[in-house]
Amino acid sequence: DAGITQSPRHKVTETGTPVTLRCHQTENHRYMYWYRQDPGHGLRLIHYSYGVKDTDKGEVSDGYSVSRSKTEDFLLTLESATSSQTSVYFCAMGREFLSGEAFFGQGTRLTVV
Amino acid sequence: DAKTTQPNSMESNEEEPVHLPCNHSTISGTDYIHWYRQLPSQGPEYVIHGLTSNVNNRMASLAIAEDRKSSTLILHRATLRDAAVYYCILRGGGADGLTFGKGTHLIIQP
Numbered sequence: 305d306a307g308i309t310q311s312p313r314h315k316v317t318e319t320g321t322p323v324t325l326r327c328h329q330t331e332n333h334r335y336m337y338w339y340r341q342d343p344g345h346g347l348r349l350i351h352y353s354y355g356v357k358d359t360d361k362g363e364v365s366d367g368y369s370v371s372r373s374k375t376e377d378f379l380l381t382l383e384s385a386t387s388s389q390t391s392v393y394f395c396a397m398g399r400e401f402l403s404g405e406a407f408f409g410q411g412t413r414l415t416v417v
Numbered sequence: 418d419a420k421t422t423q424p425n426s427m428e429s430n431e432e433e434p435v436h437l438p439c440n441h442s443t444i445s446g447t448d449y450i451h452w453y454r455q456l457p458s459q460g461p462e463y464v465i466h467g468l469t470s471n472v473n474n475r476m477a478s479l480a481i482a483e484d485r486k487s488s489t490l491i492l493h494r495a496t497l498r499d500a501a502v503y504y505c506i507l508r509g510g511g512a513d514g515l516t517f518g519k520g521t522h523l524i525i526q527p
Contacts, residue, residue: 337514347461347517362514394460396514406453406515408460 307331310395310409317416323382325412327395329375333407336378337396338362338370340389341411347394353378385416421505426522435492437521439505442486448509450481452490454501455520461504464490500525 307330317323327336338350339362349362351370359370367389369381382389392413398406422440429435441450452464465472465479467488472479478491492499504520 335514339514339517346519349514349516352514396460405463405466406461408462411458411460 308395308397308407308409310393310412312412313410314413315415317385317414319386319416320384323385323414323416325380325393325395325414327378327380327397327409329378329397331397331407332375333397333399334375335398335400336372337398337406338368338378338380339394339396340364340391341394342391350380350393382414385414387416390414390416421507421518423503423505423518423521425519426524428524428526429495430526431497432494435495435499435523437490437492437503437505437523438487439489440487441505441507444485444507445509448507450479450485450488451506451508451515452477452479453504453506453515453517454499455504456498456501461517464503466508495523495525497525497527499523 309328311326335354337352339347341347348364350364350368351362353359353372356372371379392411394411395409396406398404449466449468451466453461454464455461465474465477467479467481480489502520502522504517506515
């Protein structure tokens, strides 16, 4: 295993409620990423982190926030879940994406009803 | 990141070699070529990457054209487990992750 886990793996929540997804790594990698994957859109970057407390927005960041208070944990929060945020969410980590390998988690399937 | 073009789908037979093409005519001199694949219901998985020279690892080979405007991922002997979506991605630096396109859906026939 690549040392990256996501929790929960499945979640159903109601519109308007806050939701937090957790990504935990044991490899001490500097970079961490949150993607979402939807039919017809492929994988799209939501937010990424290049160190503790260092985060930035990706392509589809509206409605999402992230936090990284420790190297090993990268949290994704949906501040007020909407049905359009129903998706599969993937977390990834890497030492350096320019020339290195990225490792992805198994995904979290989130359904907003 | 520069754009890549891949066929939507390809079909091959089990135990035969598979050549997955990728065009990247706007590649810059510092862009690395990465390949990932995604098996059904799983997260993407790294396959191989290279800059200028051909590369081999236990999973596949990467053949890069001399002008670097195209590359080919080679699976030497396909198995049913290789059925997946294969993504060709250019990576030019910075911390902002990998940009995934639609990829090639590889179908392996027994």
